[in-house]
Amino acid sequence: MTCRELTSFIADYLAGELQADTRVAFERHLSRCPNCVQYVADYRRAVDLGQRVYAHDEEPVTDVPDDLVAAILAARGGKFAPD
Amino acid sequence: MEEVANEAALVVALKNGEEWAFETVVRVYGGRLLAVARRYVRCDEDASDVLQSAYLSAFRAMAHFEGSAQLSTWLHRIVVNTALMKLRTRRRKPEESIDDLLPSFQEDGHHVEQFSDWAAPADVIMERRETRQTVRSCIDRLPDGYRTVLLLRDIEERSTQEVADLMRLTTTAVKVRLHRARQALSTLLRQELAPEDQGRNVRQQAGIKGT
Numbered sequence: 001m002t003c004r005e006l007t008s009f010i011a012d013y014l015a016g017e018l019q020a021d022t023r024v025a026f027e028r029h030l031s032r033c034p035n036c037v038q039y040v041a042d043y044r045r046a047v048d049l050g051q052r053v054y055a056h057d058e059e060p061v062t063d064v065p066d067d068l069v070a071a072i073l074a075a076r077g078g079k080f081a082p083d
Numbered sequence: 084m085e086e087v088a089n090e091a092a093l094v095v096a097l098k099n100g101e102e103w104a105f106e107t108v109v110r111v112y113g114g115r116l117l118a119v120a121r122r123y124v125r126c127d128e129d130a131s132d133v134l135q136s137a138y139l140s141a142f143r144a145m146a147h148f149e150g151s152a153q154l155s156t157w158l159h160r161i162v163v164n165t166a167l168m169k170l171r172t173r174r175r176k177p178e179e180s181i182d183d184l185l186p187s188f189q190e191d192g193h194h195v196e197q198f199s200d201w202a203a204p205a206d207v208i209m210e211r212r213e214t215r216q217t218v219r220s221c222i223d224r225l226p227d228g229y230r231t232v233l234l235l236r237d238i239e240e241r242s243t244q245e246v247a248d249l250m251r252l253t254t255t256a257v258k259v260r261l262h263r264a265r266q267a268l269s270t271l272l273r274q275e276l277a278p279e280d281q282g283r284n285v286r287q288q289a290g291i292k293g294t
């Protein structure tokens with residue numbers, strides 16, 4: 001397995017969806033290619049960070065501006081028909 | 084999700100068309116929903132449009148809301164669906180390519196770049212507000228079709244099939260986009276967060292300007 005091939009299998013590998021023989025080849029490549037080890041580590045960290053920055057308490061939230069609240073309530077009560 | 088002292092009472096009031104309930108549901112849940120809309124459509128104006136359409140859809144569908152579901156979860160789903168519709172209507176120009184953010188390989192299949200360990204564990208990055216914001220802005224920089232798949236799969240944890248249905252793509256296309264989106268995010272994070280001497284190599288390879 002080349003670095004290019006390994007790279008194309010990362011998502012399936014992390015999802016535990018690789019066929020056994022492919023997984024063995026994947027892990028064998030990793031065992032002798034520090035560059036791919038680092039690439040996979042970066043990839044996992046990107047997934048992990050993406051998930052964590054949008055976890056419930058991490059994302060800054062502001063109140064709905066008053067004019068938008070008013071617009072929503074007006075649209076509900078009025079003749080305005082949203083598409 | 085936000086807690087409302089008595090969500091069941093709020094739902095009843097909404098179903099009965101009580102005026103106070105509509106304002107309450109907008110003020111209590113709207114802030115977070117606006118942030119969710121912004122993740123997808125990226126601009127404040129479109130996010131406001133999405134929030135408004137989503138609430139109107141929710142109000143119209145209120146009769147079908149079942150007590151077993153959580154109101155916040157139900158509203159969240161409506162906002163995401165509305166945001167996806169918004170993205171579909173505004174997707175007119177050809178989508179930006181993310182090829183520059185994907186790894187390149189030599190003829191023999193080796194990586195062109197040498198990836199160094201930039202030694203910032205996720206925990207360290209998560210500790211600081213500023214670096215958390217950097218991660219969000221890197222996600223924002225992904226082209227719509229890739230960012231959306233990343234948000235739906237990795238952040239909303241929807242299934243591949245569900246995302247395929249929502250985005251009118253094949254499951255294979257969803258998988259390919261998710262993989263590319265993660266790779267591109269990884270590259271952007273390396274550029275933004277790795278120490279100068281370790282990020283530069285990648286930046287030159289990708290031919291991308293730092294920000």
Ligand SMILES: [Zn+2]
Pocket residue numbers: 002003006029033035036194
């Ligand atoms: Zn390799």
